[in-house]
Amino acid sequence: MDQNNNNNNNNNNNDDNEQSIVTLLHSYGVGSARYLSFIPTNNNAINICPTSHDPNNSIQNEIDPSSNHLITLSIGSSVSVWNVQSQQRLLFKRLHQDIITCLINLSHVSPYSSSSSSSSSSSSSSSCKPMYISASYSGEIGVWDKSWNKIGFYRLPERKSIKVMHLSVHPLIQIIDNQEEIESINIAVSSEAANCTIFIINYNLSSSLFKLVSIQEGLNFFAEINQENKLVTIQQNVGKAGFEHDRTEHIEDDKVSLVVYQGVGTMESPARKKYQFTFDSPLGVECAVVVKNKSISNQMAVVIGRTIAVMDTLNAQCLWRVKCEGHGVIKDIIFDGATLIVPNSSKLLVYQFGINHPIQTIKSEHGAVYALQWAIRNQRIWIFDEAGVHNISMINNNNQNNQNNQNINNNDNNLVDSFKLIHYQITCCGVDFNHDASMVAGGDFFGNLLIWSSRDDNIGEAPIKTHSFGIPIRCLTWSLNQKEDRNIIMVGTMDGGLMCFDFIKEESCLIANLDNDAITCLQWGGSNRDLLAAGTTGGNLYLFQYNQETNTFKLLWRKLAHKPHIGKEQDLKFGSINKFAEIWSLTFSPPYQHDDNNNIMIATCSEDQTTAIWELEEQEKEPCQSIKVLTGHSLAVTCVDWIHTNEMGNILATCADDHTIRVWKTSTTNVENWEEIGIFKTTDDVGEWHTVTYLSLIECENGRVVVACSTQNGWLFIFDLKSMTKVFSKRIHLGSIEGLKWNRLKNRVKY
Template identity: 40%
Template sequence: MSDNYLNIINSFGIGSSRYISCLPFEFGDNFSNQINESIVNEKKEYLLTVPIGAAIVHWNIKSKCRIGYQLLHSDAITCLLRFRAMKSLVGDTLKSDIPVWFINQHLYISASYSGEIALWDHNWCVKATFTIPGVHQNKIMHMSMDDSTRVENSLISNGKILTRRLSVSSEHGNCKISIVNVHFDIESGDVEFKLHSEISESLYFFSEMIGQNAMSVIQQNVGKQGYSHDRTMSVTGTIVEDGPFINIIKLQLNSDDDKFTEITRISSSGPESIVCQRLFNGNIAVTRGRQVQVLDIYSQNIDIILDVNCKGSGLIKDILFSDCEESNEFIVPSSNSELFFYKGDKLHAKWQGKHGVVYSLKWAVMNSRVWVFDESGIHSLYLSDMKPRETDDRLDIENYQLFYHQITCCGLDFNSDATRFACGDFLGNLLIWSLDRHDPVHCQSFDGLPIRSLVWGHDDSYILIGLITGALVIYTIADGTKDTLYEGIDSDGITCIQWDSSYKTLALGTTGGRLRLYRHCGGTKFEVVWDHLAHEPIKGDQDLRFGSINKFAEIWSLKFHPTNSNLISTCSEDQTTKIWDIETRRELRDPLRGHTTAVTCIDWQQVSSQQTLLATCADDKTVRVWDTTNLNDTSKWVEIAVFDSTDDIGEWHTVTYLTFLLNSNDKFSAKILSVTQNGWVVVYDVSKKSKIYCKRVHLGSIEGLKWNLKTNRVITCSSDCLIHLYQINEKQ
């Protein structure tokens, strides 16, 4: 497989921190990023660096200005840490002519989901890279570095080596922890990553370094749904007992064999542990459900020094401690947008938000201004009930917010020349983006009604929008008018909209299994020519883990034949793909079968002058390809390939969308690009029947996919509220 068949060349949206706590912060203090003066000379309390897919951007939340866009990795960034290698070196350790770019400067370490790791200087210039072994098995989601420094003589350069130790944790199933040494050569200024050891088959999660030679880990057999079977495996020679358990374990480096071994643990049962965090004084904070515990990890038996059952609802997804020495002042979020401030076990204050679940918290100004990441975007809140470090009459007490798409992106399409694209979301926002700008060029609200699908009009002057309520709306961009073409029936939501190749016929599919066709009468005028229940609910036994085909048989996707607009294909929750003859109002042939769960997307293309292919994908994790070249005898249509995405992705997933990637050259082998509900992009070569690309690029479900023939560009949108633009590397 190739790592660069697809290259992300730009991303649109705020950032990825809704799903992960991956903001740069100083170790032990949860202090947000401060951008170096060489990047921008502005007040740093309003500046923040966030991952945006595989790249980073710097935001000024006060001016709502995005500063820079820098690609760091080939797949989604999941960890991003800020640190200082060493604040100073004294005595004969440091000579005046030695390069000291890493002394008294903030540095950054980034990690991607597949295990790519890189170290960056304070100007975001790369200084060293490393890849955790086993790329296709890595699922990196947590990283921690020790806060100590060790200087020793180098056996190679005869100089001094400064060493920091990094622990990198994978998610899912039987977690793997990789211990990586970061060596700074004080004589030459070079940096090297070197794998020290790996720990696996122990159900360890969330490793946090405690100095050079110790770490704390969470051992649990509960967690992400779908992995309970992996968390009942053998641990240290014994079978894990049924029922959830959580153990907090301290591991110490054994000088005899240079391996980390358990020295003490504290055991309990209960809800999943979400947060494991090292505090200012070295203690560890752990959350379980709505419970917060602060642990003295240095004590012999890991003493519990604070135990609080917090108000609010939902799992605590992050926790933010102040810098008090007792480590007993903290803020926790609630699923109803509230923030609770505790002093010890007493609730001291609370703030009510209005933008959904809070996923991450970081300090902007210690004890007074906090970054909040929720379902809407980024907020900078002044906390009036907490005493700031300095009293200043000029103190800014305003709150700021920055958001574009909210809750989840859904509905995506290029305009005719692919210079712009439109994207909707589940809060009813329609945003039009230009490829050469980082902010939307046009915004329109649909009064909170979720947008499920959309398509540009024939002349780019309007957009047809399918709402989850079942309404079909024509939105005219110039004057902002919204004309309802179709009200819908009994909330029969519109799942997909498609033009034929001549823009003469418009088709839509619904959650009730209906196929509805309109004749385009010019301008924004349409008339219904066919309304048909194309996929009826199935009665009888079914696998109730998937879909709702005993109530509905949703049409998830439809596509006209590439050269014959009298034919249209529909695919459905009922596991079939049907081919319809519009003129006769009948099925052209028996349904295409083979998928074992809901068929989620379909594409139908003439891949060469001699061949027409139809491809489908489904919740069963497969892509199926049929040769449909012979229209005179459809009985000769044959399935020519089946692709399965399970091996590389590993975890449970579904395939949500697909598209052919074509070329005007008849000798070009058609490719199929498919995407998944957990953020992966997978590309297959049809003629070679092989997988050629597989990366996780989003941190949420991919809910939109478009390829443009004129520019050979691809866009995807996701529930992480990001849109990525890709360039295809044809040389692969």
């Protein structure tokens, strides 16, 4: 397919009308490499302003170009430049509308000369300027200079389910007056694996125009352009369950095909050479990564499970195959010359071509490895795991059979020491603002509580306070009291512990142990904002009262609010509702919006697919039976929110595992009569299995009422309740969104 596209939006700003709905202000923590196809290290000079987080600011200050501790990471739709040794974040800049899945430092990619005099190019000098290329999940392609100023911008043509997950580039060099200059760049953009669509794009630097050359479809697993300007991809008969009907071709279950396309970027339908071979790997295990040899242009390593095959792409044949030691799927390797570096648990294994056992073991403290890169060739390595970034040395690290240690001064700490950049570890879970949104708190499954500044002059390089509970945090809520000496954060843990963290004293204490019943949600409420409600995995609803004078808590009551459906016919695909019905979320009725008797109400939603509204008598604060049960969801109801608006009155919204958001309305005087006024769906945008996890009702400054909701695979949706239309839908996180809060005072959302 030949689609010439002179890219009418090439020079347009990458912000669109959706920016008026959502504007990114801050990011916290370290960007994950979980799904990134490439990480650009910064061995070249970059000009960045250490205190600038404004994308429109000019970038001025010089950073040491020889530093091997600088790394550029994506975090959501933005990039951050970090110095891992000093733990400083030097730059934060938004590039795209949705998550960045691919980043490439073009100066690290070996060029291909398009000039007839390329054979004499060894005598020419290089004037190639360093630049970066990025791609977002939805198909935005950006070209940036060394200071991350935009050079070119392109959007892939509209197609069903564009989900970009891999990028490979090859610069074409022309030689003018013995100077090497990049004439154009061939870019191969791959969608998600299994039935991958490959877009071949050419970007001309002199004209700043993109051209869509061709689209290749098939049972592909990512594509790489090698140094001979050939496109190489792997085909295999496995992929995401449930998507088999979308496959455009089939091959035998135990076969893997290496496909080489000639003449990439120069013709509509490049010639194809195909080589099929059998892989020593369990059936159904898919290709995890294809890695180019950094030194030998016609070699690539194909990784399936823990088996690596080194392929000759020129002759389409397998040169060597090795079954690597250890456990777990290999997601990335370093392949340089005859050296292969492979992750395994808390160490790296170094293999030499043709030798079927490791010749060196490099110890480290990393977790599951998602990406590997050289920091200094044969001396230092970047490791990207689920928690953050590690910069480790190969020197003095189990130096048996390590030839790299020769002639190295082992007292040079800059070469021998290892560094890491980690804030949150494993899954972040629970998030909330303080009362004026000047700070934000978040927890993780390691039991860490991190508190960040959210002032507009802060770039968020490090938390202002940290505290370790040592037990996985499931939820948290910040006190609504504005008094500084009563600034507390309540934390619910996975073992049923209700903890209180004193922000001023930086101390924590146990308020209650809820019998190992994991606390799933917490919220403050009541006329005096002194009531704390807690929901648990066992379906229990607890109500505590906080005494601000004595700084103590009293348990008022406990109620089994949602009961298991034992013996009833039900879909047990999700949850454990035949054993217990988890309360996934709860919310108090809006301040001063009570029932006819001035009683406070609490809404809870559960695994039992219902939302219940409970009435509390203000004097005794004892629970009665629920005054209303809202039904309609076909799977677990995961979140509920309730606000009172000037224009629409009492509004309650729920979301569920069934991909829907339901909106309800009632009068302020009769809370027993709820009318369902709208249903929104997320299925078409996401295009794969997912659950809707959190939501928040938001009344904007102009009176507009919207509902924001998130999914377990990182999507953010915003729906307008007046027009009942979707106004925003983007994937903005690489992993699951495990919290979403709106601060009404500053009109800010944290997720």
